[in-house]
Amino acid sequence: MITIKTPAQIEKMRKAGKLLAELFEEISKFIKPGISTLELDKFAYEYIIKHGAKPSCLHYQGYPNTICTSIDNVVVHGIPKATDILKDGMIVSVDIVLSLDGYHADATRTYLIGNVSEEKRKLVEVTKECFFEAIKGLKDGSRLGDIGARIQHHAEKHGYGVVREMVGHGIGAHMHEDPAVCNYGTEGTGMKLKEGMTLAIEPMINMGTYKIKLNGWDCRTEDGQPSAHYENTVLIKSDSVEILTMI
Ligand code: MF3
Numbered sequence: 001m002i003t004i005k006t007p008a009q010i011e012k013m014r015k016a017g018k019l020l021a022e023l024f025e026e027i028s029k030f031i032k033p034g035i036s037t038l039e040l041d042k043f044a045y046e047y048i049i050k051h052g053a054k055p056s057c058l059h060y061q062g063y064p065n066t067i068c069t070s071i072d073n074v075v076v077h078g079i080p081k082a083t084d085i086l087k088d089g090m091i092v093s094v095d096i097v098l099s100l101d102g103y104h105a106d107a108t109r110t111y112l113i114g115n116v117s118e119e120k121r122k123l124v125e126v127t128k129e130c131f132f133e134a135i136k137g138l139k140d141g142s143r144l145g146d147i148g149a150r151i152q153h154h155a156e157k158h159g160y161g162v163v164r165e166m167v168g169h170g171i172g173a174h175m176h177e178d179p180a181v182c183n184y185g186t187e188g189t190g191m192k193l194k195e196g197m198t199l200a201i202e203p204m205i206n207m208g209t210y211k212i213k214l215n216g217w218d219c220r221t222e223d224g225q226p227s228a229h230y231e232n233t234v235l236i237k238s239d240s241v242e243i244l245t246m247i
């Protein structure tokens with residue numbers, strides 16, 4: 001079901017989004033070569049609890065942790081581990097969902113660890129650009145297909161693959177609400193977006209083939225090449241779009 005948020009619900013989503021944005025600022029200072037992804041997870045868990053929020057992914061469909069840490073060829077849902085130590089040259093996407101006062105915020109950043117190759121840096125940069133291309137001019141009356149079409153166009157222009165099986169989503173009182181927000185598609189098609197809708201838009205872009213291998217939570221690129229992920233929760237307004245998970 002697609003939900004249109006009331007002004008009071010939007011205020012709650014803004015607060016949740018702001019807290020998540022602040023957490024990412026702390027993570028960007030904390031993340032460095034030598035720490036494990038489990039240490040990052042613990043850091044995020046404690047920050048969320050300390051601020052009166054709840055980690056949405058923890059125990060969601062059996063997911064064992066607060067955050068997802070997906071290194072290099074892992075596309076999404078990487079499970080934090082004490083033995084996964086961040087090393088120079090890696091890229092790691094950190095995907096976090098929290099809820100505050102009953103409303104969820106969902107965002108992802110892909111971090112560069114130490115000295116990262118030019119090739120990987122470009123993948124991370126273009127993935128972020130895909131998100132900003134997708135939301136350009138977005139407002140009430142825009143089509144859902146516009147989002148996917150712009151992400152796909154920008155990624156493929158650089159020779160990258162757009163993951164098909166994993167998609168963005170509506171978000172609100174539930175972490176996952178309708179509609180599914182594909183990262184590929186055709187401009188001018190799909191449902192019309194409405195003022196008061198809140199969406200998690202999350203391009204997942206592979207350096208090589210768009211194909212992935214799925215095995216439970218494990219999700220990797222088929223060809224072993226790196227993948228990047230960038231995500232924000234946004235609010236559709238009458239004449240613009242507001243990013244809720246950036247400060
Ligand atoms: N940001 C992810 C998503 O939109 C978070 C899900 S992690 C899970 O699906 F482990 F909870 F599934």
Ligand code: CO
Pocket residue numbers: 106168169200202231
């Ligand atoms: Co999401």
